Amino acid sequence: MxxxxxxxxxxxxxxxxxxxxxxxxxxxxxxxxIAFMKNYDYQVQTSEGFTFDNFGIVLHIIPIVSGNAEPAWVTDVIEYAIPNTLIITFVTVPLSIIIALAIAVGLNSIPKFQKIFQTIFFIPYVTNSIAVGMVFAVLFDYKGIINFLIGDMGSPWIDQGAPRWKAMIALCIYIIWSSLPFKILIFLSGLAGIDKQYYDAAKIDAAGRFKTLMHVTVPLLSPQILYVMITSFIGAFKEYDSVVGLIGKPGTDAGTNMYTVVYYIYDSIGRNQVDYASAAAVLLFIVILAFTGIQFWVSKKRVHY
Amino acid sequence: MEIRLKHLTKIFPGNPKKNIPDTHAVEDLNLTIPDGKLYALLGPSGCGKSTTLNMIAGLSEPSSGEIWFGDEDVTDLSPEKRGIGLVFQNYALYPHMTVYKNVAFPLTNLRVEEEVKDASGNTVLDGEGKPLIKKRKLTKIEIDKLVRETAKIVQIEEYLWRKPNQLSGGQQQRVAIARALVKHPRVLLLDEPLSNLDARLRLQTREEIRRIQKSTGITTIFVTHDQEEAMSISDEIVVMKLGVEQQSGLPQEVYNEPANRFVANFLGTPPINFFHGEIKDNKIYVGDAMVKEIVDKKLPDQKVTVGIRPEGIVPNPKGVLPFHVDQIITQGRDILIQGDHPEETRPCKFVVDAFTDVKVGDIRCDVKPHKCFAFSLEGNEERIA
Known part of the structure; x- marks a missing residue:
C-alpha cells in the first residue's frame, strides 16, 4: 500500500x-x-582552480595581487564589517530580550488594557522596516527632535560626518525598537501558558516580585527565551536592512564605517567579486553555526521544558 | 492555633448588563477550627470549600466577614504574613527546581528576628532600653538542616536531588507537603490533596497525612469532596452545600445524626436509601410498614422522606419491609444487594454479611431503628426524627 x-x-x-x-x-x-574558487567570474562562470585565498583576502591576511596600491575595500571586513556586526549583535540582542521580557511581564500583570497595549507594541512588526528607518532618520536628523531634546542642535547622528559611535547608538536603538514586538508576542504567549498556581505558591512562600520573576517566571519561560535568543542572534549577525533603512549608505563618512558583514557581501557582488562575497558568507555561516551550537549547549542546563 | 471564621462571605460579582447574577460562593460561614486538629471541609464541587480555603490562605479576599488565627485578626493580612503552608491540588511544585530547592525555596525568603549581640556576647539595647531586634536571612546551614528534617518527616530523603517530573504522584504529594511544612507554619492547608492519586495510593497517602499531622501537631484544614476520605482521617468535619454550612462536628456524629437530607445523602457509601413515607401516631411508616417508633418526642402526623442507611436493612423472612432483589453483588467481606421497593426514590442498596442467604426475587427485611431517619419535606429538608 x-x-x-x-x-x-x-x-x-x-x-x-x-x-x-x-x-x-x-x-x-x-x-x-565559489568560496573556494580562484578568480571566479560569474558572468561566464569560469575559475582558475580551487584556493583558500578568498578567505584570506576577505580577512585582509593575504594581500590582493593587483600590483598597484591596495583598493580601499580590502580592510572593510576587518575594520568595519566584523566589529560593527559584533557590536550590533551583543548590544541589541541582550538588551532587546530584557526589554521585551520586562514589557511582556508588565503587560501580563495589567489584564485590563492588555489587548490595547499588545496591539500598540505589535505595530512596528507590521510596519515596513524601510519606512520605520525613515522615521528614525528624521528623529536622528541633525535638526531632528532627538537633538532638540538633548539640546545639541546641529551635531549629526547619522548624517554625513557623524562619528561612528553616534551612528552606532542610533542604529542599535532602531534595531532594538523594531525587534521588540515579535519578542513580546512570543513571551506573552509563553506567560499565558504558565500555571497561575506557581504564582500563588510563590506568594505563600513569601517570594518578592523580583525573586518570583527570576526564580519562577524566567525559568518557566526559558524555552521561549532560548527560541527568541537563537533566532535574534542569527538575525543580528545578518543585520543589513537596518543600516540601509536608517543611514541609506554604508557609512557616515565618504567610506564604509557602518558596514555589516552582509552589507559587505552585497557590495562585493556589486564589485563583481562573487568569490569574496561567497567566502564572507561561508565565514558568517560558520560563526552563526558555532554560536548557535554554543547556545544549545549552554541551554541544556538552563532551559526547562 | 485555633482558627475562627466569622460570618465569612465571598461573592463573585456577576454582570447585571448581561443578566449574569452574583455568585455566592460562600455565605455567612461561621466555624471554629480547634487547635492542633485535622479539620475537613467537605462538600460536592461548587460548594465553596476551595474558596473558603483560599480565603484562609489569603489568596482570595472575603467580601465580608473575618478570619482569626488565635487572637489575631488576619482578614486583611497578605498570604506571606499569615504563616500558612498550602498544598495545592496539583501540587504546584516548581518544575525547574530539584526537590531540595523546592523545599528550601520558602526558607530562602524567610526572615528571622534575632537580638543583636555585641562582641562580648551581651545583648545590645535600643533607645528605649529594649533588646535591639534585627531581621536576617537564614544561613545555608540552617536551611539545609530544616530541609533535611522536613524531608525525614515526609520520607523524601532519597529523592532530594530529583526533579518533580521524575517523581510519582505520591512522592510529589509528599514534596508539596514538605514545602508547606518546612517553614513551620501556624496552619497547614491542603486543597484536595488526594484527588490526583490512584485508589491505592490515596489510602496510603491519607494515612500518611494523618501521621504527619499527628507528629507535627499542626492545625490542618483540608478540602475534599470524598466523604470517605474526610471521615477516615479528620478529627472534625464540616459539610457544605452551595456556600452554606450544613453541619459540623465529629465525623461519626455527623454520620449517625445527619442534620438534613443533603448531609445524610452525602455521607456514606453506598449512599443512604430514601423512601416516600409518613409519620402517623408518632411512628414512621414506609407504605404500610412501620419502620421506627419515635420515643423521645411527639411529632404531628405528616408526609416525610424516610432515609435508611444501607447497613440498616437486614433480611429477615418475618421482616416488615418487602423488597424485590434485582442484583446481588459480592464484595468479598460483604454482599451489596440492589433491590426495589414501591416507595423508593431511587434503587435501594443495602449491605449484608457475606454469609447471609439471599436470592434474587422477593424478600422481606427488618430495619435497624438507629439507622433510620425521617426528613421533613419542607425547607432545607431537616431531619425531624
Whole structure:
C-alpha cells in the first residue's frame, strides 16, 4: 500500500522541493563551491582552480595581487564589517530580550488594557522596516527632535560626518525598537501558558516580585527565551536592512564605517567579486553555526521544558 | 492555633448588563477550627470549600466577614504574613527546581528576628532600653538542616536531588507537603490533596497525612469532596452545600445524626436509601410498614422522606419491609444487594454479611431503628426524627 502510493506523496511535495532546490539548495551549494574558487567570474562562470585565498583576502591576511596600491575595500571586513556586526549583535540582542521580557511581564500583570497595549507594541512588526528607518532618520536628523531634546542642535547622528559611535547608538536603538514586538508576542504567549498556581505558591512562600520573576517566571519561560535568543542572534549577525533603512549608505563618512558583514557581501557582488562575497558568507555561516551550537549547549542546563 | 471564621462571605460579582447574577460562593460561614486538629471541609464541587480555603490562605479576599488565627485578626493580612503552608491540588511544585530547592525555596525568603549581640556576647539595647531586634536571612546551614528534617518527616530523603517530573504522584504529594511544612507554619492547608492519586495510593497517602499531622501537631484544614476520605482521617468535619454550612462536628456524629437530607445523602457509601413515607401516631411508616417508633418526642402526623442507611436493612423472612432483589453483588467481606421497593426514590442498596442467604426475587427485611431517619419535606429538608 505504502509503496504503491509513493508517487502521490512526491507529487504533493514537488512544488516545495523544486522551489527549494532552485532557490535554496543550488545557491547554497554554489556559494560553498565559489568560496573556494580562484578568480571566479560569474558572468561566464569560469575559475582558475580551487584556493583558500578568498578567505584570506576577505580577512585582509593575504594581500590582493593587483600590483598597484591596495583598493580601499580590502580592510572593510576587518575594520568595519566584523566589529560593527559584533557590536550590533551583543548590544541589541541582550538588551532587546530584557526589554521585551520586562514589557511582556508588565503587560501580563495589567489584564485590563492588555489587548490595547499588545496591539500598540505589535505595530512596528507590521510596519515596513524601510519606512520605520525613515522615521528614525528624521528623529536622528541633525535638526531632528532627538537633538532638540538633548539640546545639541546641529551635531549629526547619522548624517554625513557623524562619528561612528553616534551612528552606532542610533542604529542599535532602531534595531532594538523594531525587534521588540515579535519578542513580546512570543513571551506573552509563553506567560499565558504558565500555571497561575506557581504564582500563588510563590506568594505563600513569601517570594518578592523580583525573586518570583527570576526564580519562577524566567525559568518557566526559558524555552521561549532560548527560541527568541537563537533566532535574534542569527538575525543580528545578518543585520543589513537596518543600516540601509536608517543611514541609506554604508557609512557616515565618504567610506564604509557602518558596514555589516552582509552589507559587505552585497557590495562585493556589486564589485563583481562573487568569490569574496561567497567566502564572507561561508565565514558568517560558520560563526552563526558555532554560536548557535554554543547556545544549545549552554541551554541544556538552563532551559526547562 | 485555633482558627475562627466569622460570618465569612465571598461573592463573585456577576454582570447585571448581561443578566449574569452574583455568585455566592460562600455565605455567612461561621466555624471554629480547634487547635492542633485535622479539620475537613467537605462538600460536592461548587460548594465553596476551595474558596473558603483560599480565603484562609489569603489568596482570595472575603467580601465580608473575618478570619482569626488565635487572637489575631488576619482578614486583611497578605498570604506571606499569615504563616500558612498550602498544598495545592496539583501540587504546584516548581518544575525547574530539584526537590531540595523546592523545599528550601520558602526558607530562602524567610526572615528571622534575632537580638543583636555585641562582641562580648551581651545583648545590645535600643533607645528605649529594649533588646535591639534585627531581621536576617537564614544561613545555608540552617536551611539545609530544616530541609533535611522536613524531608525525614515526609520520607523524601532519597529523592532530594530529583526533579518533580521524575517523581510519582505520591512522592510529589509528599514534596508539596514538605514545602508547606518546612517553614513551620501556624496552619497547614491542603486543597484536595488526594484527588490526583490512584485508589491505592490515596489510602496510603491519607494515612500518611494523618501521621504527619499527628507528629507535627499542626492545625490542618483540608478540602475534599470524598466523604470517605474526610471521615477516615479528620478529627472534625464540616459539610457544605452551595456556600452554606450544613453541619459540623465529629465525623461519626455527623454520620449517625445527619442534620438534613443533603448531609445524610452525602455521607456514606453506598449512599443512604430514601423512601416516600409518613409519620402517623408518632411512628414512621414506609407504605404500610412501620419502620421506627419515635420515643423521645411527639411529632404531628405528616408526609416525610424516610432515609435508611444501607447497613440498616437486614433480611429477615418475618421482616416488615418487602423488597424485590434485582442484583446481588459480592464484595468479598460483604454482599451489596440492589433491590426495589414501591416507595423508593431511587434503587435501594443495602449491605449484608457475606454469609447471609439471599436470592434474587422477593424478600422481606427488618430495619435497624438507629439507622433510620425521617426528613421533613419542607425547607432545607431537616431531619425531624
Amino acid at each position: 505504502i509503496k504503491k502510493n509513493n508517487w502521490k506523496g512526491w507529487l504533493y511535495l514537488a512544488p516545495i522541493i523544486i522551489l527549494m532546490s532552485v532557490f535554496t539548495f543550488y545557491p547554497l551549494i554554489s556559494t560553498f563551491l
